[in-house]
Amino acid sequence: MGVLRNMRIAAMTVGTLGGLSGVMYGLLTGQGKRARTLIGRPTKDPHLADGTYPGPGPNPLRFAVLGDSLAAGLGAEHASNLPGVLLARGLAEECGRPVQLKTYARVGANTRTFITQVDQAVADPPDVALVIIGGNDVTGKMRVRTSAALLGIEVARLRTAGAAVVVATCPDLGTIRPIPQPLRTVVRRWGRMLAKAQQRAVHRAGGVAVSVADLVSPEFHIRHSELFSPDRFHPNGAGYRHAANILLAPLCTAVRVT
Template structure:
């Protein structure tokens, strides 16, 4: 999800999408300042519970290669799990446990995601992941791109380029595209509509770029926005900007089936093929 710093650049995004009059720009500037005051700046680092998870639900245990499926998580605060109340409720942990249960094999979780990351900052995370290429990788990135001076098309192309690097290393990729920023209620109107238009436009561009290279994309906006809009008090953390544990559990439930599908397809084609999943926020 976009961090508070993203609000500083929403006016630029609005101008790049459709243009603003002087009065409208002034209105959005004032709203952005008020929204940043409400949201505040996150003071806590995301929790971490990397390690090995077993089909019996135990973990995290010290990593052991063996028959374990290596699962890397890359991206921004949504991938890192900022807002989760405990390590057990992190999206990577929820998915590692579920994958281990569904696939009946150990899963080794490694988190490279960094809160606040933009697509231009994904490359170093991929560099670290490729030191020991994962079998499965999940990347969530894009919501913070509103702070970037790159065009939406250029941002999507950067994502596809990093996904291609993972694929070239034998990794299968699933991407969760940019969420709908309209779900973040502390952003007042009409600024929230501007943010929503940006996020949805980026999500469409991401999907087009990923389709061209044969990477799997999952629409976070289409699958999660209705629930977050209907139940914000149940699914957001105290900052009202990032999901809480229940919100991450909902996201994990949406992502699990595509992740299992790409793993099983890769195994069916190559026996023990590598698989990577990328999610974008």
């Protein structure tokens, strides 16, 4: 997600959540630095396994994945555990047709840089698109209203190009245990505010929003040691499988409705 580059800035957002004393601001800033040190930076790019996944029939379903490192699958041990691959295989089985996967997602993307991914996608429009974005907006300086509005614009562009769009809204960042308290509570509250705003913007743009914080993140709280990769920030293969199991049904529904 690239979120840790700007973890220190998360402290600045608390002012909008009720104000900060100088002591508290200093505490949160220090905790952000500590979290970055504990988690570290990605040392390699995610796997990439774009291509056609077999299913009956001659007419492939064109499936695009856009967003940040969670969409790209950073932390997955093997290409077979990438969210795009897991969902492409699931779509092929459930929809009864081959699925052609194209991944535009990039590590470190936020809703501003996400625009370039949409530029690429609408030039060769998919039938259905999955978007996972927002975590980097929480720890950058982007206001919730601005972030959600930009997302709505890009979802509308994808819809106008003919794609069904499913958006996995901002996850619960309170699951990231290397982020100490009280900073973890700050980013958790901010992320939930963003997720609600994303949901409204996506619905207005004609997309489908899936609440990751409500449907996916609780299992990460309970099974933390099982579902996170060694950086304790990104999911591992089991974590991506859990998320894919939740996201497959709304993707199938979006395909059938379109």
